Amino acid sequence: MARIAGINIPQNKVVSIALTYIHGIGLHSSKKICEQLNIPSSKRVNELSEEQVLKIREFIDANHKVEGDLRREISINIKRLVDLACYRGSRHKKKLPVRGQRTQCNARTRKGKAIAIAGKKLTPLKK
Numbered sequence: 001m002a003r004i005a006g007i008n009i010p011q012n013k014v015v016s017i018a019l020t021y022i023h024g025i026g027l028h029s030s031k032k033i034c035e036q037l038n039i040p041s042s043k044r045v046n047e048l049s050e051e052q053v054l055k056i057r058e059f060i061d062a063n064h065k066v067e068g069d070l071r072r073e074i075s076i077n078i079k080r081l082v083d084l085a086c087y088r089g090s091r092h093k094k095k096l097p098v099r100g101q102r103t104q105c106n107a108r109t110r111k112g113k114a115i116a117i118a119g120k121k122l123t124p125l126k127k
Contacts, residue, residue, distance in 0.1 A: 002018075004022060004053070006067055006068070007021055007022050009022075011044075012045070014043070015034055015040075015041055015044070015045055016031050016034055016041035018030075019034075023066060023070060024065060024066035024067065024070040025060070029064065033059060036059070037056060037059060039055075078092050095110060095111065096111065
């Protein structure tokens with residue numbers, strides 16, 4: 001079982017895909033890591049030697065901010081914006097989209113499930 005940055009990496013996946021299970025490492029970063037450590041990205045995790053797993057672990061610890069540290073930094077940045085009471089901070093506080101997206105008909109992911117308004121019925125058209 002390969003354990004990198006506190007995450008159990010899936011054994012039967014290709015190395016470049018398996019590294020994306022670590023928060024803070026995407027596909028581009030994982031391919032760069034494999035390239036710099038001379039590990040074929042088509043190789044599977046269970047085919048890696050202990051030495052190669054150790055090299056990956058040390059490289060990630062030295063060069064990337066991942067998992068708990070990254071999550072902590074992001075939450076501190078959001079808290080700072082909320083404390084400043086700037087526009088982006090107020091959007092975070094109200095749980096609305098932060099980057100200028102429209103909210104009249106979309107933004108269900110951010111706003112949550114739609115709430116029905118009581119007493120609002122459609123009236124038939126009068127002739």
